[in-house]
Amino acid sequence: MTAPLVFSRVGHAFLGRTLFEDFDLAVEAGETVALIGPSGSGKTTILQIAAGILEPAKGRVLGAWRRQAVVFQEPRLVPWMTLLDNIAYGLAARGEPRARRREVAARLALEMGLEEADLPKYPTELSGGMRQRAGVARALAVDPDMLFLDEPFSATDVGLRRHLQNLLIAAARTRGFSGLLVTHDLTEAVRIADRLLVLSALDGRIAACHTLPGRPGERSERMVFEQVEAWSRDPVFGELFSARERRR
Numbered sequence: 537m538t539a540p541l542v543f544s545r546v547g548h549a550f551l552g553r554t555l556f557e558d559f560d561l562a563v564e565a566g567e568t569v570a571l572i573g574p575s576g577s578g579k580t581t582i583l584q585i586a587a588g589i590l591e592p593a594k595g596r597v598l599g600a601w602r603r604q605a606v607v608f609q610e611p612r613l614v615p616w617m618t619l620l621d622n623i624a625y626g627l628a629a630r631g632e633p634r635a636r637r638r639e640v641a642a643r644l645a646l647e648m649g650l651e652e653a654d655l656p657k658y659p660t661e662l663s664g665g666m667r668q669r670a671g672v673a674r675a676l677a678v679d680p681d682m683l684f685l686d687e688p689f690s691a692t693d694v695g696l697r698r699h700l701q702n703l704l705i706a707a708a709r710t711r712g713f714s715g716l717l718v719t720h721d722l723t724e725a726v727r728i729a730d731r732l733l734v735l736s737a738l739d740g741r742i743a744a745c746h747t748l749p750g751r752p753g754e755r756s757e758r759m760v761f762e763q764v765e766a767w768s769r770d771p772v773f774g775e776l777f778s779a780r781e782r783r784r
């Protein structure tokens with residue numbers, strides 16, 4: 537079976553400055569790959585190229601999925617739409633009948649820990665955490681087989697971040713979608729991903745690639761902690777992350 541997302545010798549530059557060249561990546565069906573690396577190494581650019589938001593300057597990107605969805609750091613809800621209509625937004629674009637849209641959106645909202653009473657509220661009436669939950673629900677509502685996650689939980693506090701990570705891991709297991717995750721948070725990558733690519737600060741090259749043991753959701757907190765601790769001592773990670781990022 538061919539991988540749903542393949543980058544072959546992809547290169548990109550902004551304003552004449554080469555960000556990366558000859559970048560290769562294959563994300564397999566049902567696999568979540570985390571891109572981690574220092575600020576400016578090109579993680580978001582790679583994700584945007586994969587999601588078709590940005591055209592690469594060089595190389596080929598093959599995408600073989602039915603439906604994609606993106607979860608951004610800032611959930612980007614439409615301010616004049618209710619929570620329910622925001623979550624149903626992608627379904628409306630797909631032409632699903634209104635009753636069906638509302639039914640799916642309400643189910644997803646509850647699955648993400650939102651409450652029935654919140655559904656008619658507008659984004660300004662919601663907390664940041666509720667908006668973030670809505671962003672994840674909106675992405676899952678379209679039943680994607682490819683999910684792009686650009687620092688999806690970095691603006692949420694530690695408790696909620698953990699909770700949303702667990703919801704996402706559970707959703708990936710039951711729905712079987714592939715994922716590309718951009719994060720600064722090594723713990724998040726070790727919890728959510730099957731494979732981890734570490735980008736180099738210097739030229740966006742892959743400095744390291746690690747397949748994580750077991751499946752997301754099956755790794756104990758201790759195992760995650762020990763893996764992150766071990767990598768914190770690894771020179772590849774040591775060079776790439778500040779002490780603050782390693783502590784998160």
Ligand SMILES: Nc1ncnc2c1ncn2[C@@H]1O[C@H](COP(=O)(O)OP(=O)(O)OP(=O)(O)O)[C@@H](O)[C@H]1O
Nearest residue numbers: 550551555573574575576577578579580581582720
């Ligand atoms: N539209 C743009 N025009 C010009 N330069 C850009 C543009 N988008 C990104 N860049 C530059 O490209 C580099 C890589 O950006 P990118 O957002 O991909 O990095 P990143 O690894 O995701 O960083 P961060 O972790 O800080 O989000 C940065 O130096 C950034 O300033």
